[in-house]
Amino acid sequence: CSSFIDPSNRSTENWIGSNNPQAIAHQKQLANLNHWQAQGQLAIINRLTGERDGLYFNWDSEPNNTLITFSHPLQGVLATLTISPQRAIWWDEENGKISAPNADNLVAGLLRTEIPFSLLQKAFTGALPSGVEQVKTYDDGTLARATWRSPSQQLWALDWQAYQPVQFAQQSWQLPAQLVVASEKVKIKVRMTEWQP
Amino acid sequence: QDVGATLREKLAPMQTLQAQFQQTVTDQQDELVQRLNGTLMLKRPNLMRWETEAPDESLMVADGDAVWYFNPFVEQVSVYDQGDAVAQSPLLLLLKGEPQSWANYRVSQQGQSYTVEPKAANSQATLELVFSQSGQLKDIYLHEPEGQMTHLALSDVRMNQPIAASQFQFTPPEGVAVDDQRQAKARRE
Numbered sequence: 001c002s003s004f005i006d007p008s009n010r011s012t013e014n015w016i017g018s019n020n021p022q023a024i025a026h027q028k029q030l031a032n033l034n035h036w037q038a039q040g041q042l043a044i045i046n047r048l049t050g051e052r053d054g055l056y057f058n059w060d061s062e063p064n065n066t067l068i069t070f071s072h073p074l075q076g077v078l079a080t081l082t083i084s085p086q087r088a089i090w091w092d093e094e095n096g097k098i099s100a101p102n103a104d105n106l107v108a109g110l111l112r113t114e115i116p117f118s119l120l121q122k123a124f125t126g127a128l129p130s131g132v133e134q135v136k137t138y139d140d141g142t143l144a145r146a147t148w149r150s151p152s153q154q155l156w157a158l159d160w161q162a163y164q165p166v167q168f169a170q171q172s173w174q175l176p177a178q179l180v181v182a183s184e185k186v187k188i189k190v191r192m193t194e195w196q197p
Numbered sequence: 198q199d200v201g202a203t204l205r206e207k208l209a210p211m212q213t214l215q216a217q218f219q220q221t222v223t224d225q226q227d228e229l230v231q232r233l234n235g236t237l238m239l240k241r242p243n244l245m246r247w248e249t250e251a252p253d254e255s256l257m258v259a260d261g262d263a264v265w266y267f268n269p270f271v272e273q274v275s276v277y278d279q280g281d282a283v284a285q286s287p288l289l290l291l292l293k294g295e296p297q298s299w300a301n302y303r304v305s306q307q308g309q310s311y312t313v314e315p316k317a318a319n320s321q322a323t324l325e326l327v328f329s330q331s332g333q334l335k336d337i338y339l340h341e342p343e344g345q346m347t348h349l350a351l352s353d354v355r356m357n358q359p360i361a362a363s364q365f366q367f368t369p370p371e372g373v374a375v376d377d378q379r380q381a382k383a384r385r386e
Contacts, residue, residue: 054271
């Protein structure tokens with residue numbers, strides 16, 4: 001697994017696979033999570049320049065449409081990003097509405113920082129993103145670490161550092177509380193403070 | 198007497214204010230996008246402390262010269278000239294007693310609610326202050342030009358009680374990145 005990030009202190013030995021029934025059960029449960037909403041914070045750290053940005057988010061995800069609202073405690077709503085299979089639409093006060101086929105390219109052009117929204121979207125709930133490798137789980141079957149290569153061949157390391165129990169539909173779900181996604185250039189910390197599945 | 202003077206008169210007895218707040222931010226569709234709880238402290242003439250609780254701790258301190266915004270999750274503190282900061286967050290206007298500070302704003306009243314609107318077209322948020330029947334500040338709204346809104350519902354409001362000067366001072370913790378916007382602004386000029 002990559003050394004881009006400082007791993008959490010929980011032990012991880014299990015590889016995901018047929019001999020890991022808890023992981024399989026957890027993934028099966030998450031497959032039923034189609035519409036969810038989460039609030040929290042993103043910290044985006046440029047590892048080359050040291051520049052950092054913090055954004056509060058409200059992430060509202062449905063199978064074919066995700067609306068992410070970015071805000072600041074003292075300045076209110078700053079921007080929104082809408083992602084559907086065909087299109088991504090960004091809005092902020094300065095630029096107004098901008099759309100592009102792909103969210104990652106759209107945001108990279110705007111913020112001059114590569115943020116893999118497509119990966120974040122999949123990794124957000126702790127579901128196994130397609131195309132990931134070197135997957136490791138914690139003892140309870142939740143995902144711990146994995147790596148992913150973007151279409152532009154950028155290697156990203158994922159580290160699900162903490163989970164939280166969330167009650168929903170008469171079930172208890174283990175959903176991420178803190179996730180770190182990092183490449184050589186960028187480290188993105190995600191803290192989910194509130195889940196509304 | 199114009200409504201602005203009435204509002205300043207209403208705020209004049211407030212030498213210090215301390216309160217708990219629940220802050221909510223809603224988007225144009227009135228959807229809740231952010232919810233924070235915290236503590237607000239104000240002290241004339243220009244001191245302010247706004248602090249939110251875990252798990253989303255963040256802190257803003259206006260010390261009279263500069264505004265410090267510290268976000269532990271990002272491990273960064275941003276520093277602004279307090280003069281610029283008033284433009285950024287009209288909350289700081291609450292402390293300004295002199296009429297000239299309010300010259301750039303139009304004040305209107307509806308019952309216990311006072312709206313403070315920037316005269317410059319669609320520049321920044323409109324501030325709305327709502328008082329209780331007994332004249333105590335109980336709600337602060339920031340209405341954004343595009344329809345989003347920040348609402349601070351105040352509770353446990355205490356006026357004119359002493360507040361330690363240290364509450365309005367800030368020193369960046371060890372190892373935290375400092376994003377000094379004052380220098381950035383000075384370089385641009």
